Amino acid sequence: MAELFSLSQAVARFVEDGDVVAMEGFTHLIPFAAGHEVIRQRRRDLTLVRMTPDILYDQLIGMGAARKLVFSWGGNPGVGSLHRMREAVERGWPVPLELDEHSHAAMANAYEAGAAGLPCAFFRGYRGTDLPRVNPNIKFVACPFTGEELAAIPSIRPDVAIIHAQKADREGNVLIEGIVGVQKEAVLAARRSIVTVEEIVDDLELKSPNAVVLPSWTVSAVVAAPGGARPSYAHGYYARDNAFYFAWDKISRDRNTFLEWMHANVTEARS
Amino acid sequence: MNYTTAEMMTVAAARALSNDDICFVGIGLPSAACNLARLTHAPEITLIYESGTIRTRPAVLPLSIGDGELCDTALATVSVPEMFRYWLQGGRITIGFLSGAQVDRFGNLNSTVIGDYHRPTVRLPGSGGATEIATSCGEIFIIMRQSKRSFVAELDFLTSLGHGRNGTERQASGVKTKGPTLLISDLCSMSSDPDTKEFVVHSLHPGVSREQVRENTGWEIRFAENVEETPPPNRMELEALRDLNARTAAAHGVTAAD
Numbered sequence: 001m002a003e004l005f006s007l008s009q010a011v012a013r014f015v016e017d018g019d020v021v022a023m024e025g026f027t028h029l030i031p032f033a034a035g036h037e038v039i040r041q042r043r044r045d046l047t048l049v050r051m052t053p054d055i056l057y058d059q060l061i062g063m064g065a066a067r068k069l070v071f072s073w074g075g076n077p078g079v080g081s082l083h084r085m086r087e088a089v090e091r092g093w094p095v096p097l098e099l100d101e102h103s104h105a106a107m108a109n110a111y112e113a114g115a116a117g118l119p120c121a122f123f124r125g126y127r128g129t130d131l132p133r134v135n136p137n138i139k140f141v142a143c144p145f146t147g148e149e150l151a152a153i154p155s156i157r158p159d160v161a162i163i164h165a166q167k168a169d170r171e172g173n174v175l176i177e178g179i180v181g182v183q184k185e186a187v188l189a190a191r192r193s194i195v196t197v198e199e200i201v202d203d204l205e206l207k208s209p210n211a212v213v214l215p216s217w218t219v220s221a222v223v224a225a226p227g228g229a230r231p232s233y234a235h236g237y238y239a240r241d242n243a244f245y246f247a248w249d250k251i252s253r254d255r256n257t258f259l260e261w262m263h264a265n266v267t268e269a270r271s
Numbered sequence: 272m273n274y275t276t277a278e279m280m281t282v283a284a285a286r287a288l289s290n291d292d293i294c295f296v297g298i299g300l301p302s303a304a305c306n307l308a309r310l311t312h313a314p315e316i317t318l319i320y321e322s323g324t325i326r327t328r329p330a331v332l333p334l335s336i337g338d339g340e341l342c343d344t345a346l347a348t349v350s351v352p353e354m355f356r357y358w359l360q361g362g363r364i365t366i367g368f369l370s371g372a373q374v375d376r377f378g379n380l381n382s383t384v385i386g387d388y389h390r391p392t393v394r395l396p397g398s399g400g401a402t403e404i405a406t407s408c409g410e411i412f413i414i415m416r417q418s419k420r421s422f423v424a425e426l427d428f429l430t431s432l433g434h435g436r437n438g439t440e441r442q443a444s445g446v447k448t449k450g451p452t453l454l455i456s457d458l459c460s461m462s463s464d465p466d467t468k469e470f471v472v473h474s475l476h477p478g479v480s481r482e483q484v485r486e487n488t489g490w491e492i493r494f495a496e497n498v499e500e501t502p503p504p505n506r507m508e509l510e511a512l513r514d515l516n517a518r519t520a521a522a523h524g525v526t527a528a529d
Contacts, residue, residue: 026322026351027337051351052399054335073399077335078298086394101383103402104321105360108352124360125403128432128444134388149445179322179337182351212350233339242334243524 002172002219007196010221011037014192019159022049022111022190023056026181027077028235031164032056033228034196036266038162039063049158051107051182055231055248058082059266061097062258068098070156072107079245083252093255101135106153111182113155114189125151161190164229165214166236167204168197172216175204178235180212187214196225198237274504276457277416278512279476281307282504284368284414284455290315294366295359295404298336300414301368303515304455306332310511319364321400323349331522332515336399340522355400359407367408369401369431370415373423376469376490378413378433378451380405381426388428398430405431410449417456423489434468441468458484460501464493474499 049070062084088097113121132138163183187193231241284304322337326346371380386392454461461470473495
């Protein structure tokens, strides 16, 4: 059963140095508040997994929390590069960053395989491209029935998944709505999970019997964190702060401007 | 009406789409072209974004592939694994609309690195959905600004398969979809030669010379026997595009939109 925690307690208890951590959310519901708490608690040597590392992972990488990134698209969408990620890859600052790079189809399949308890995922992909030449985690196998050549990659089984959702009830059942991304798969694939939510309610008031719900016993910790996805958005609560995504380009371009911003807005700010 | 080369490119790309298309849309230039088509001559076109939004009708262009506008205006929103497995890999998309940092004569695309993979001079965002969009959609349209830096003889990295580095690899590796058939730039439109699979210029945008195209292409570009002039954007197209860009800029809280 999920237990209710404060954000600092949940991160202290469920995220350890050296963990494989997946913070998911596809543009939508990105768990910024929880990621910032991981930075405040100075976790190190993390393997960060995420299909679309954007500002939150740029911040974690720039603060030296990660030694490896598993990803399929790294950028500030519609704006440009992630300057902290690029500096880590191109110059090893503040620490070198190892890359385990995939395509979206590969990672989506790998999360699903992880949720299904399988060791690897098969799919029709990567044919004729260069990623298999540089990533030993991409292999090809023949279908045992038709002989068709399929791509295979290891499933994603994080030590801990961290997501943000709209609501949880007092038992810790979680409702996710809108662009649901790979969050359900990430939680089910992980050994431990932290779900921050906009609000904790008496009744989830499900509008459909097919709603995306994570039952309480699949989640380790539920944390009330209103606004916890900002500057990303929460469908039904608040819109994406696109102006901040533009502003981040300037803030993150220079090491010192970046560190000053992080100091003022994250490490010295209270959760 | 006066217009920019960027507007000509987006309008030319939009014209290539029809009401019957089920289109997998990349962010940026493809997204502008696909929505312009929907707002002008192809109101029934089905637009799908990899964030899981099916038949979406955004009033403003999304800044990111998973903006709320896409979900709010979609027929349905599915999970990302379902999108890539059932819809893309399942062969339910007729056209994939892509862009990249580099393209070669066979429509192979690079969006991963400039320079060596392990010691890149420029680290680009990477594949995202592009790698499997390129092989799973019925055919691929490409939209890119043309220059010697982006239209190259040899890619630094092959992220998304066109017809392969020699033009024959796609078929040889058993990929059954057509691959790149159309490339639209700010200078011209090219289509893939049915035999060699090489991109050949079939239409020059108004005021653009063959010399200009050659100067901005990193390989020996070929021209079709009959090269046409692209009809300039008409008033309806330009107004729809400018309205869309103005709404988008206002929604994103910025003053300029391209």
